[in-house]
Amino acid sequence: MTAILLVAVGVLLVTTAPRVLSALPGLRRSPRAALLLWQTTALAGTVCVIAAGPVAAISIWPLDRRGIDVAAALVALVASAQCLSLILVNGHLVGTTLRSARRRHRALLRLVGDDHRDGRLTIVEHHTPTAYCVPGRRRRVVLSTATLSELPEDELDAVLAHERAHLGERHDLLLEYFTVAHRSAPRWLRSDRALSEVRLLIEVLADRAARQRTGDVPLARALVRLAGSRTPEAMLGAADEAHVAARMDLLATRPASAWHAAGVYTLVVLVGLLPAGVLALTM
């Protein structure tokens, strides 16, 4: 019984919750709390589904009943083990893909980039204003010479603060975690909007760091200046639609109050307690 309920709650958390969360743009006003809510939801869902097998097995112990129970428990155990191995395999695949791509990218930067400030900043000579960061080992921010020449000092500060927030807070790991969760869910259950929303929240979080450093206006100006500047050859159409506009709109609204974040954190605690709650209810 407990096992069935665990699976039900787990599936609900993995499938329905992301759809609900990505339909609540208000959450973007407290990006840190919102990201934690996303993480907790994904983690609690996974824990529920994986715990269902062992719980089912324990519930029919000792095995002195009819064979059907034993068979059910075995099926549950196998399903749990399968979920766990799926997550581990995907984690490995995503991790190796990312790290080898970054290694190749760093090798390329070695040939065309100039390192400044002990290798934390790389400048490449190009007529397109670009700014990005390469996370992981030997992390760095990369700017093109056009960015340096076209952006005033305060806007450059905003861009750098944004990228350093990504690197300093290891947003890449968050993204990796959600990519793994996304891939591990069955194709007909998962929603692409969820991953897109998480990507946006990470940008909003980095924007907030930039806002605190330089204020809203330099960041907003830098967004506009760099938005139209990426070259057509770099456009493969894989951009998350409307992200830029959403970030801009957030800059035009007042930052959320502490109450807003506190409300989201309360939700985080509730969701986090769900697996334990299900166990406590039925034991």
Added chain:
Amino acid sequence: MPSARSSLGSLERSVMDVLWAGPEAGLTVREVLERIETGKDLAYTTVMTVLTRLADKGVLEREQDGRAWRYRAAQSRQQMTAEAMRDPLESIPHEEKTSAILHFIEEATPAEIASLRAALDAVETRAAEAPKATGQTESTSSRSVVPLRRRRR
């Protein structure tokens, strides 16, 4: 040994600079060695090792010229830089989308850029009305973030 690796990295960079500045037909190891300016004496074998490694990676093309190999860059500096500014994972299917690098901004369509400008006006208006509400900290210490002149190495 990170120091050894980074010095080899900067040597790769110097070698590419020499080849990009050199003739179309490419250069031999001896010619690269003559032109390279690293401020220290390099061994012939060191330069040859770097060239061979870059050729193995496909960064350089080489062809036999008499008894020596001629090396030349497979791509121009601009082509290679443009490649560096793209996400290496950009071509994987969208639903599996993951990023090796995090861009400050994704591409925007012309329509989006127009609405961005309108939104920028709103941000600037709000900042002008309530200078305190924007969290602006007047940082008067205008330390230059980066040396604005490109350092040639």
